[in-house]
Amino acid sequence: MQLKAIVAMSSNRVIGRDGDLPWHLPEDLKSFKRLTLGHPIVMGRKTMESLPGGRPLPKRRNVVVSRTLTEAPEGFDLINDLSEIRSELAGHETVFIIGGAEIFKEMLPECDEFYLTYVFAEYEGDTFLPPFEDDFEMEEIVSETENFEIRRYVKNRRD
Ligand SMILES: NC(=O)c1ccc[n+]([C@@H]2O[C@H](COP(=O)([O-])OP(=O)(O)OC[C@H]3O[C@@H](n4cnc5c(N)ncnc54)[C@H](OP(=O)(O)O)[C@@H]3O)[C@@H](O)[C@H]2O)c1
Numbered sequence: 803m804q805l806k807a808i809v810a811m812s813s814n815r816v817i818g819r820d821g822d823l824p825w826h827l828p829e830d831l832k833s834f835k836r837l838t839l840g841h842p843i844v845m846g847r848k849t850m851e852s853l854p855g856g857r858p859l860p861k862r863r864n865v866v867v868s869r870t871l872t873e874a875p876e877g878f879d880l881i882n883d884l885s886e887i888r889s890e891l892a893g894h895e896t897v898f899i900i901g902g903a904e905i906f907k908e909m910l911p912e913c914d915e916f917y918l919t920y921v922f923a924e925y926e927g928d929t930f931l932p933p934f935e936d937d938f939e940m941e942e943i944v945s946e947t948e949n950f951e952i953r954r955y956v957k958n959r960r961d
Pocket of ligand 1: 808809810811816817818819820821822823845846847848849850852867868869870871881882883884900901902903904905906908929
């Protein structure tokens, strides 16, 4: 199984504000959909609550991670212990970790690669992407628009 992360970050490392995204970038959402469609997506409980209407994203197995929930909301699978991701999702070739910061902090080091939408602006926010630069190197810029570029990072090959 390949674990991949996907995240959008501003130039001052912001990824969230008041439980939501600080920006509206439809082109980035399209790319998120294109990359994740058909694969399980794993998210923290707060990110689940930030989805439109609190509903799961279609055509993907939606997995929520929580220590407090005892029952998953409709359309979601629940994992209480992040370390069980690999066994719970065994059989899937690719699994996407989609945030937020708490989940990235624990799971980014476990990922083989990740897609970073780098937004060319500073935003105010309350949620930041933990440091990853020591563990990953940028492999390619997948696409670029006026407002952002999508970078693919891979795990450092050095030991
Ligand atoms: N820009 C982006 O790409 C992006 C992506 C995703 C999210 N976001 C933004 O990020 C913000 C949310 O991020 P966040 O860091 O506050 O919250 P989060 O990571 O989405 O969720 C945190 C919750 O996940 C559960 N959790 C965390 N670690 C766990 C573990 N080891 N085992 C079991 N459960 C665990 C806990 O739920 P319980 O409290 O229920 O136990 C915790 O409260 C929002 O503003 C959202 O819009 C941005």
